Amino acid sequence: MTELEKEIMGIISSAGESKAKAFEALKKAxxxxxxxARALLKESRELDLEAHKIQTRLITAEMSDDISERPELSLLMVHAQDHxxxxxxxxxxxxxxxxxxDKEEE
Known part of the structure; x- marks a missing residue:
């Protein structure tokens, strides 16, 4: 697995965990x-932030003037963005x- 593929898998992993935490939060609610529920949503946001940081690095690299530094667009990358x-x-x-x-409970 290349370094780029590892980064892309990091997006998929963080996003998947984030979504799972959000649905756990809904069950709590x-x-x-x-x-x-709020504690799980906080965890979900933190996981999304991890995915966002990786995404930002890849987007920044894609905007590089040096073509050799640009990440290769792949189905895996598209899949990660979808997640x-x-x-x-x-x-x-x-x-x-x-x-x-919560407001209904008040």
């Missing part, structure tokens, strides 16, 4: 454990749902 974007969307929606559920 459904059982009215809002404190636990990252869906994990962000899931977390954002779940955060909103948890906010609504």
């Amino acid at each position: 459904k059982s009215k454990d809002f404190e636990g 990252y974007m869906t994990s962000q969307l899931a977390r954002d929606l779940i955060e909103t749902l948890i906010f609504v559920f």
